[in-house]
Amino acid sequence: MIFDIGESRFYKNDDNENLIGEITYSVAGSSMIIIDHTFVHDDYRGQGIAAQLVDRVVEMARDENKKIIPLCPFAKGMFERNTTLYADVMR
16 A cells, blocks of 8 residues: 655545545654554554554655654554564664
């Protein structure tokens, strides 16, 4: 799935411009990204969209050589369950 880029977020809308899912983050200094919120509309849950959103932020962090603090409970859980996968960006 391809996500649109907004100000401090990645998101996806359906054909009627209704929000399907989003992840928001903030930039802390020159080397840190804080994931603070992940949302997927009830109609789209269980399809792996939230995990794809987290992975999109991880990809950005890797491209920009930044570390991530996952404050959002969903993102934090992903990082805790996949420590080796995210070790290079985990703070």
